[in-house]
Amino acid sequence: MKKNLFWLIFAALPLGMYAQSRWTIAPDQSIVWRVGDDIPHDDHIEMSGEKVSVVLRYGVKADGSFGLERSMVWPMLRTIPNDTHASLMQRFAVDYPSLILVNGRSLQNEKVKTLQLDGRLTVVSEYAVGYPNLASARPSNPRQVVELTRVFFPSTTLPMVCERYIIKNISDRNMTVNMPASRTVYQTDASLGVDGSYTMVAELMNGGLFTLKPNETCAFDAVVKAYKSSEQEVFPDVAQEEQARRDFVQEVWSKLVFESPDPVLNTAFAFAKIRASESIYKTKGGYMHGPGGESYYAAIWANDQAEYVNPFFPYLGYATGNESAFNAFQHFARFMNDEYKPIPSSIIAEGIDIWHGAGDRGDGAMIAYGAARYALTKASREEAEALWPLIEWCLEFCKRKLTDDGVVASNSDELEGRFPAGKANLCTSSLYYDALVSASFLARELRKGKQASEYEREAKMMKSAINRYFGANVEGFETYRYYDGNDVLRSWICIPLTMGIFERKEGTIEALFSPRLWTQDGMLTQAGSETFWDRSALYALRGVFAAGAREKATDYLKHYSGQRLLGEHVPYPIEAWPEGSQRHLSAESGLYCRIITEGLFGIRPTGFSSFDLTPQLPEGWDRMALREVYAFGTQPFSIIVERSDKNLKVHIERNGKRIQSHTCKTGQTVRIKLTVK
Numbered sequence: 079m080k081k082n083l084f085w086l087i088f089a090a091l092p093l094g095m096y097a098q099s100r101w102t103i104a105p106d107q108s109i110v111w112r113v114g115d116d117i118p119h120d121d122h123i124e125m126s127g128e129k130v131s132v133v134l135r136y137g138v139k140a141d142g143s144f145g146l147e148r149s150m151v152w153p154m155l156r157t158i159p160n161d162t163h164a165s166l167m168q169r170f171a172v173d174y175p176s177l178i179l180v181n182g183r184s185l186q187n188e189k190v191k192t193l194q195l196d197g198r199l200t201v202v203s204e205y206a207v208g209y210p211n212l213a214s215a216r217p218s219n220p221r222q223v224v225e226l227t228r229v230f231f232p233s234t235t236l237p238m239v240c241e242r243y244i245i246k247n248i249s250d251r252n253m254t255v256n257m258p259a260s261r262t263v264y265q266t267d268a269s270l271g272v273d274g275s276y277t278m279v280a281e282l283m284n285g286g287l288f289t290l291k292p293n294e295t296c297a298f299d300a301v302v303k304a305y306k307s308s309e310q311e312v313f314p315d316v317a318q319e320e321q322a323r324r325d326f327v328q329e330v331w332s333k334l335v336f337e338s339p340d341p342v343l344n345t346a347f348a349f350a351k352i353r354a355s356e357s358i359y360k361t362k363g364g365y366m367h368g369p370g371g372e373s374y375y376a377a378i379w380a381n382d383q384a385e386y387v388n389p390f391f392p393y394l395g396y397a398t399g400n401e402s403a404f405n406a407f408q409h410f411a412r413f414m415n416d417e418y419k420p421i422p423s424s425i426i427a428e429g430i431d432i433w434h435g436a437g438d439r440g441d442g443a444m445i446a447y448g449a450a451r452y453a454l455t456k457a458s459r460e461e462a463e464a465l466w467p468l469i470e471w472c473l474e475f476c477k478r479k480l481t482d483d484g485v486v487a488s489n490s491d492e493l494e495g496r497f498p499a500g501k502a503n504l505c506t507s508s509l510y511y512d513a514l515v516s517a518s519f520l521a522r523e524l525r526k527g528k529q530a531s532e533y534e535r536e537a538k539m540m541k542s543a544i545n546r547y548f549g550a551n552v553e554g555f556e557t558y559r560y561y562d563g564n565d566v567l568r569s570w571i572c573i574p575l576t577m578g579i580f581e582r583k584e585g586t587i588e589a590l591f592s593p594r595l596w597t598q599d600g601m602l603t604q605a606g607s608e609t610f611w612d613r614s615a616l617y618a619l620r621g622v623f624a625a626g627a628r629e630k631a632t633d634y635l636k637h638y639s640g641q642r643l644l645g646e647h648v649p650y651p652i653e654a655w656p657e658g659s660q661r662h663l664s665a666e667s668g669l670y671c672r673i674i675t676e677g678l679f680g681i682r683p684t685g686f687s688s689f690d691l692t693p694q695l696p697e698g699w700d701r702m703a704l705r706e707v708y709a710f711g712t713q714p715f716s717i718i719v720e721r722s723d724k725n726l727k728v729h730i731e732r733n734g735k736r737i738q739s740h741t742c743k744t745g746q747t748v749r750i751k752l753t754v755k
Contacts, residue, residue, distance in 0.1 A: 099640065100645060100646060100648075101649070103342070103644070107196070107331065107345055108194050108195060108196035109644065111192065111194075112192050113142070113191060113193070117138045117139065117142065119138055120135070120137030121136060121647055121648065122136070122647075122659075123650075124357075124371070124372075124661065125199075125356065126232055126356045126358075126664070127232040127356070128234065128235050129152065129235065130150070130151065130233060130238060131150075131153065131357070134146060134147075134148060134149075135148075136193075138190045138193075142189040143188040146171070147170070148170045149167070150169070150170060150302055151165050151167050151372060152167075152237050153165045154359065154360075154361060154376060155273070155276050155306065156272035156376075157270055160427045160430075160431065162373070162424065162426045162427075162433050163373050164272075164427065166271070168278060168304075172280055175188075175243065177257065178226075178245070178255065178257055180205075180207045180224055180253055180255055181253055182254070184207075186206050186208060187206045188203050188204070189203060190203045195349075195648065197324070197327035198320070199230040199231070200227065200229045202225065202227050203225070203228075204224070205226060207223065223249045224247060224248065224249075224253070225246040226243065226246075227243070227244040229242040231320060231323045233319045234326050235360075237303055238301045238302060238312070238319075239303075240299065240301050240314070240319045241299065241316075242299055242317075243299070244297045245288075245297070246290075246295045247290040247292050247295075248292075252289060252290065252292070254287060255287070255289075255290060256287050257284075257285040258285050259284075259285035260281070260282040260285075261280075261282070263277060263279050264278040264280075265278075266278070273306045274306075274307055275307060276304055277311070278302070278303070278304040279304070279311070280300070280302045281303075282298065282300045283300065283301070283316070300316075301314060326355075330396060332706065333714070334351065334393050334394045334675075335704070335706055336703075337701075337702060337703040337704075338701075339698070339701070339702075342636065342640050342644065343639055343674075346643040346649075347671060349643060349650060349667075350650060350667035350671050351394060352650075352667075353650045353662060353664050354394075354399075354664055354670075355396050355399050357370050358399065358402045359375060359376050361376045361428035362428045363428045363429025364401075364409075364429070365401050366402060366405065367382075367388075367402040367406065367665070368664070370661070370662065371653060371658055371661035371663050373658075374663070376427065376428045377424055377427065377428075378410075378424065378425050379424045380410070380421070380424070380439070380444040381439070381665075382663070382665035383448075384406060384449065385447055386613070386665040387399075387667075387668030387669075388449075388452050389448050389452050390675070391403050391668075392452065392456040392457070393681075394671075395707075395714065400456060403456075404456075404461055404464075404465075407445070407448075407452070408464070409429055411465075414467070414471045418471075418474065418478055420438040420475070421445060421475075423494075436490050437489030438488045438489045439488060439489065439490050439494060440506030440510075442475040443472070443509035443510040443513060445468065446468075447509040447510075449465050449468055450516035450519075451512075453466075453469070454516060454519055454523070454684070454686065455709045457712075459524075469517055469520070473510075473533070481501075481502055484542075485507045485544065486507045487501055488502065488503065488506045491506060496603075496609075496657075497607075497609075499561055500561025500562050500563060500564065501561070502562070504544070504559075504560050504568075504571065504574070505570050507544050508574050508576075509573075511537055511540040511541055512578070514537035515534075517530075518537065519685055523686050544574060544579060547562075549582055552567055553566065553589070553594060555588055555592070556584070557571050557582055557588075557589045566605050569595055569601045569603050570614055570617075571590065572614065572617050572621045575587075575620075575622060575625045576617050576620050576624060576676075580625050586625075587622055587627050591622075591630060594606075597610065599641075599655070600638075600655065601615035608656070609654065609655070611653065611654040612651045612654070612666050612669075616651060616670055616673060619631055619634060619638065620669075620676055622634075622677075628678075631677070631694070632698075647660055650667050651667055653666060675704070677694070678694055679691060679692075679704060679717060681709075684749070687710050687711055687712065687751065687752045688751045689709075690747050690748070690749055691717065691728060692747045694745055695721060695726055699721070700720065701718070701721065702719050703716060703717060703718040703719065704716065710752050712753070713733070714732070715730055716729075717729075722741070725743060726742050726743065726744055727741060728741075728748055730752070
C-alpha cells in the first residue's frame with residue numbers, strides 16, 4: 079500500500095522536480111560540471127575509435143581531488159576463446175600528475191574546478207606546491223600555485239587512448255616544472271591470444287625541465303596503446319590525434335542538426351550522434367558497429383545494428399556509419415539458406431564466427447525491418463539491389479513462421495529470455511509488419527510491382543492479426559498483451575506505435591506513462607520489476623510522438639533528456655539497470671536520435687527521393703528544424719516547421735534556398751518529393 083501511494087504521489091508531481099542537473103550546457107555545446115560542494119561523485123563514460131575503446135571511470139573525491147581508472151578495450155586483439163567477449167582488455171590507474179615536480183616539490187591538495195565533456199573529457203584542477211592548504215596559496219600570494227588541465231580521448235584510427243596534460247603557472251613568480259618521461263611495457267600470455275602475445279605500453283612523452291613565468295604553460299602527453307607482435311609500434315603526435323578527434327565530433331555535430339527552443343533536447347541530440355557514430359571498429363571483416371560496454375566489440379547484432387542504428391545513418395550522412403551499416407547487412411546475407419533456418423542473432427570475432435545462443439529472437443524480422451528502411455533512406459539503387467535478396471529472404475522466413483493466428487512465432491525476443499516472451503511476441507510481429515510496408519515501397523523503386531502489391535496485402539493482414547491476437551485489457555488498460563498468457567504490463571507494448579499501428583494508442587500511451595511502467599529513472603521492462611532498459615523508453619517516446627500525443631511525449635522526453643545529459647550519469651542514453659551498470663551502449667544513442675527524426679518530425683521513407691513527413695510541433699514551440707539532412711539521394715537539405723496561425727508551414731531548403739513549402743495541421747502527413755541533384 080505504501081509503495082502504491084508513492085507511485086500515486088510521483089505521478090502527480092511535475093517531471094522537472096525529478097530532473098537533477100549536476101552539469102550545465104556551455105555556449106560551445108559541451109557540458110560542464112563546475113565542482114562545488116556536490117562531492118564526492120563518480121561516473122563513467124565510454125569513448126571509442128576505429129581500433130580502441132575506453133571506459134573512463136572518473137570522479138571527484140570528498141577532498142576535492144580527481145580520480146581516474148582507464149578500462150581499455152582493443153577489439154581486434156582477440157583472446158582465447160575467440161567468442162563474443164574476446165577483446166583484449168586491461169585496466170590502468172596510473173596517476174601521471176603524481177610524477178610532476180614543481181620547484182622540486184610534488185603537487186599537493188588538489189581541488190578540481192571543472193569537468194567538461196565534448197567527445198573528450200577535460201578536467202581542470204588547481205594545486206598547491208608543497209603546502210597543505212590551497213586557501214593560503216592564492217595566485218596573489220608569493221607561494222606558487224599551478225593549474226593543471228587533463229584531456230582524455232581515444233585516437234580516431236590508432237589502437238590507443240591519448241592524454242594531454244597542460245600545466246599553467248597561475249602564481250606571480252617564476253617556477254620550474256620537471257616531468258620525467260616514463261615507459262612501461264606489458265606482455266600478455268601468448269597462450270591466451272589468438273595471435274600470440276600482445277604488447278601493451280603506457281608511455282609518458284614530451285617530458286623534461288621547463289621554466290614558466292606567470293601565466294605561461296607547458297604540456298606533455300601520455301598514451302596507452304597495444305599491438306600484435308607482427309605489427310610495428312606507432313609513435314603518435316598526440317596534438318594531431320586530438321585534432322582528429324575534434325574533427326570527428328565537429329563532423330557529426332555539423333550534420334543533421336536539430337534546432338528547437340529547448341537547448342537540452344538540441345544538445346542531447348548532438349551528443350547522441352557522437353556515441354552512435356564513434357563505436358565503429360575497423361575489423362578484418364570490414365567496418366563493424368559495436369554496442370561496446372566492455373563486452374560487445376568487433377561484432378554485429380540483428381537488433382542493435384540492423385534494427386536500431388543502421389536505419390539512422392543515412393540521415394546523418396556519416397560515411398563510415400553508412401559503410402558499417404551496409405557491411406552488417408552483407409554479413410547477415412551470408413547466412414541465407416534454402417532450408418530457411420534462422421539467421422544468427424550475432425556475427426562475432428571480426429566476422430569469422432556466430433552467436434545464436436538464444437535461438438530465433440525474431441532476428442529475421444529485425445533484419446528485414448532495418449535493411450528495408452536503410453535501403454530506402456540511403457537511396458542507392460546499387461545498394462538496394464544488393465540488399466533486396468536479404469530482405470526478400472527474411473520476409474519469407476517470417477511468413478513461414480506464421481502461426482494459425484497469423485502472427486510470427488519466435489523462440490524469444492531481443493531480451494533473450496531475461497523476461498518471458500511466449501511462443502509469439504508483439505515485437506517480432508510488429509517488426510515484420512513494418513518490414514512488409516517498407517519492402518512494398520522498395521519493391522516499387524526496384525520495379526517489382528507484383529511483389530510490392532503482395533507485400534502491401536500481407537502487411538494489411540499482419541496489422542489485423544496484431545490487433546486481433548495481441549490486443550487485450552492488461553491491468554485495466556486497453557493495450558496489448560506481449561504474448562499469449564501475459565497479464566502484466568510490458569514496456570514493449572510501445573512497439574506498434576512506432577510502426578504506425580494506432581488502433582489502441584490511447585490505452586497504450588496511458589499504460590506506458592502510468593506508475594506501473596514509468597519511473598523517475600527509466601521505463602520498467604515489466605510492471606512490478608526493478609529492471610529498466612533504455613531501448614524500450616526510447617521506442618516508447620518515438621511511438622508516442624508518432625501517435626500524436628506530442629505534449630505528453632515532449633514532457634517525458636524533456637525529463638529523460640535532462641536526466642541522461644545533465645544528471646548523475648551522463649551524457650548518453652544507457653543500456654540497462656541493474657544489468658550492465660548503465661553502460662553507454664552505442665545503438666541506444668541511435669534510437670534517441672530517431673525520436674527526433676521519426677517521432678517529432680515523423681519522417682517515413684516511401685521511396686528513394688520521397689518521404690512522408692508528419693510534424694508534431696509541441697504547443698509551446700513556434701518552430702523546429704532539421705538542418706543538413708543527408709537522406710534520400712540528394713544534396714543535403716533542411717526541414718523547417720513553423721507555426722502559422724492554426725496551421726503549420728513546412729519548408730524544404732537546400733543551400734540556404736527554399737525549394738518547397740507546404741501547409742498542414744500539426745500531426746497531419748505531408749508527402750515530400752525531392753528533386754535529385
